[in-house]
Amino acid sequence: MQQKAILSVRGLTVEFRVPRGILTAVSDLDIDVYEGEVLGLVGESGCGKSVLAHTMMKLTDPNGYIKSGKVLFEGKDVFALSKKGLREYRWRDVSIIFQGAFNCLNPVMKVFEHMVDTTLAHEKASRDDIKKRSMELLKQVRLDSAVVLNRYPHELSGGMKQRTVSAMAMLLKPKILILDEPTSALDILTQKFFIKILRDLRLEFGLTMIFITHDLATIAEIADRVAVMYGGTIVESSGVENIFYQPKHPYTKALISAIPSIVGDIDKLKPLPGPLPDPVSPPPGCEFHPRCPYARDVCSKVRPPLEEAGDSWLVACHRWREIN
């Protein structure tokens, strides 16, 4: 089945000026996000997953810049949008829940004022209309809407704040919702219910989601398709079952077998040797080669391209054919 890409990233490179030199956070990255899917974007710290998400919204830190590449939303070039166009694109087409966003609610503003603020920043609407919309959304995330609207952030628990923020992100009915580590700061029980709520939201609104996390177990639970990042680029992407049951890239393989679980054989778990690559002076060729058990000469010289390795299955490894 040919799926329709709603958001495409092509040849994206994002760099940061840091005291030590130039840090390449995202490096010549290609990815497609298909309409209606939950794409799990997984990687370890410093792999560039958050920077990628921010760049999809054309957000960069003051010391960062987009060196090359494009982000296309329904065919239109996001980086070429006017100020007004960008304002509409953000929140109406694509909205994002930042990491730790639930701690960024203004402590002296009631939840309802947050809703008004957010809506009016992007479109015209009456307070009554916003109230109606917020009530519905809060109910959707299983909050007592009448009560929560009149509360200050400090009167809500972490899980309640995270759900409030999710409702805020849905205010303008975006087509894509990006979630950056939305569950990492939540307790296990709260996490579980939050994921259930996200699933319901998606069914209700036919939402496309990009779910970013370092936690593979959460990805297994929510994603339809998984993209694995290492050293600022995608090393493998495929359906969630392919990634977990028969990964092809050596890094994915190693990562999957290094994740402890409450079930399964712990003797089969293997720690991954070596440190993560330094993004200021990354290893040449394939960035994983210093840690890779299958590395050959070519791996330290030539960066492997993303190759088709099956039905909507992409792998960036020189030796994927031999080792699988």
Next chain:
Amino acid sequence: MNPSPLIEAQGLTKVFTVGARMLKKKGMIKAVDNVSFTIDEGENVALVGESGCGKSTLGRLTLGLLTSTSGSLLYRGKNVWTMDKKEFKAFRRKAQIIHQDPYSSINPVRTIYQSLTPAMIQNKIVKGKAQAYEQAAKLLTLVGLTPPEDFLGRYPSRMSGGQMQRVTLARAIAVNPDYIVADEAVSMLDASLRLGALDLMLDLQKQFRLSYLFITHDLAITRYFVKKGGGKVMVMYLGSLVEVGGGDSVIQKPVHPYTQALLAAIPIPDPKLSRERELPKLRSLDAPRLTEVPSGCKFHTRCPYAEKVCEDDVPELRDINERHVACHFAEKFA
């Protein structure tokens, strides 16, 4: 007669007072509520619970870093708070801690060498600079930072998180401790590095006959730790121990409704399995506030099986099939 356990907590309780600012009334938080347990020499104890349950406070109490509101702490049978100065100093040397964030627990303007050696010199483990350097190099080799000469002169900012966590381990064992509290010691590490750090901890344990109080919120990590290293698991909820059991039996067959809910909620890195699992049955999604801890069994406001007695009476830890469970209806779930 059995020798005294290394660490013995008897009814440890810690109450913090909070608030009392502006119009707010002063609140009390019972972070740790009447907790008793023992840790034998060379034994692992994993302490599991969600954020705010008091697990870190309990860890700090067992180190003598905090004084308890009531209850007592014994080290090799001796009450820590009636020790004389010399004994207490010796205890503090024998009991060490590894924090969650190595970058904030090691001085950023000192080299690794400068961070490792003062404690060794002060405690007269080494004499003079030459010996200190040699010993520091030995420690780094032990924790897998080789060649040590490459690391001793470095500053923390030039080290990765995984490497820094190894330095904190090295610093903890530098003073020959026999008890180490590892407070979320691997939580900050990346997935690919966690197992390596856990294996190292267990390896050092064998070499130096260490006891660990391994504090974590992650049940999967706990399982790996106790399956590989043995020991027992204690589950904590709002300041109280609700379930204690040997090895990974608590994780395989949880008895307390809270432990059951936790295990039902933990994500499993297996797409088919994780999607087949049902949501845990709970009466309330959100944990109660720490200042408004429920009466009776603290879990009764969320417990799907709660009855009248649970609201009124505090359940004690009782022996059930080689397990200690604090639930009025434990037999029903065992």
